[in-house]
Amino acid sequence: MLAARRRGDWLTSQFFFVMVASMFPLGIGPDPVTLKLIGPGVVWVSALLASLLSLPRLLAEDYRDGSLEQMLLTPQPPVLLALGKSLAHWLIYGIPLLIISPILGIQFALPAEAIAVLMLSLLIGTPILSLLGSVGAALTLGLRGSGVLLTLLILPLYVPVLIFGAGAVDAAMAGTGAESHLSLLGAILVLTLLVAPWIAAAALKVSIE
Amino acid sequence: MAINLYYYASPATFYQLSGKLIPWFGWSAVILTVIGLYIGFFMAPTDFQQGEAYRIIFIHVPAAWMSMFIYLVMAFWGAIGLAFKTRLSFMMSRALAPTGALFTFIALWTGALWGKPMWGAWWVWDARLTSELILLFLYIGIMALWAAIDDPQRGDRAGALLTLVGAINVPIIYFSVKWWNTLHQGASVSLTKAPSMAKIMLIGMLVMAIAAWLYTIAVALYRVRTLILERERNTDWVKALVEK
Helix, strand or coil: CCHHHCHHHHHHHHHHHHHHHHHHHHHHCCCHHHHHHHHHHHHHHHHHHHHHHHCHHHHHHHHHCCHHHHHHHCCCCHHHHHHHHHHHHHHHHHHHHHHHHHHHHHHCCCCHHHHHHHHHHHHHHHHHHHHHHHHHHHHCCCCCCHHHHHHHHHHHHHHHHHHHHHHHHHHHHHCCCCHHHHHHHHHHHHHHHHHHHHHHHHHHHHHHC | CCCCHHHHHCHHHHHHHHHHHHHHHHHHHHHHHHHHHHHHHHHCCCECCCEHHHHHHHHHHHHHHHHHHHHHHHHHHHHHHHHHCCHHHHHHHHHHHHHHHHHHHHHHHHHHHHHHHHHCCCCCCCHHHHHHHHHHHHHHHHHHHHHHCCCHHHHHHHHHHHHHHHHCHHHHHHHHHHHHCCCCCCCCCCCCCCCCCCHHHHHHHHHHHHHHHHHHHHHHHHHHHHHHHHHCCCCHHHHHHHHC
């Protein structure tokens, strides 16, 4: 859980986030109007990819040195372990990403209110990514090529988050208000919080046996 | 008459039963397909708005229905397997996945062929199209997970868990028409109000849908038999079967 000790590890995914997002203007051109149009989507897609990059390490280290097995043997319910793992992932990946995101917003010429909504949508959305991701990380534990497989499994499940997350920013810029998108995002968060730790715990048990 | 379901849950007895059932399902699927296509292409009138191109619905709609139904059935068998630890349920789930992916692909492909003359575009980022594409990704992801895990027991349960998580997506597909209300035309068939299409078209479509069901059952049973033989290859009854 203490991934923070290895600074290189978690900074990698943050730099990855910034770099992916910065590639888009280079590929598309520096026209501010276009950038404003694609900005929210690009930032969100980069956030998804960055979460996928950091997920395999969530459990793999503990699995390799056997401490994951020990944690499952403790009297604490595995659900708590899965929830803790997701929380740890979010703290390491989600919070720094949240702090970096305004800079990317400026890169894409987003207005200030849109950047605020972007941060809000990331605040609600990234825990969902961590929770869903923990299910995928638990399922692919110790498999060959688990990184690519994880992407294949989890990316489709991320789609609603992406739609509502980027949609909230678009709606804010269009002046229709982002409340409905953010509320739906919140609803997804509550649902995921209720279901994902249990499934991740069950998947852990399947993978460890 | 009470049928002992546990009796048929044993792979050995199910192998015998499914062997007898496959020809029935297979042939009736073939016959109904011929009837359905005949109704669709020769008896149904030309649509006054969409012309001849609408006839693709006789393949498109059943395929789209099946792509979603099969996923739910897979999730059902996965849940049963997780709850009761029955080997056969997991095998059923595995046997259904390739057919489900096939129907999803057909639905997308025929949809593109229909979209070109109707909307003027092969592909539109409409909610329903997109969710169908995501469904295809889900099928592929599940099959990739099964392929990556060598231990069949672990693969079974991991796949079932993933199927259950993805099952949340199927209702989203169905209700997305109402949620995002975009280009895709609303559902033409509903249980509560009279269908907004000619009766003969509806009959053709339903015949094709039943044919798709029967085809799915036949192919899934066939695949399950192969899986049973593969998994039970060290048991006495399979050896006796081979020697026969």
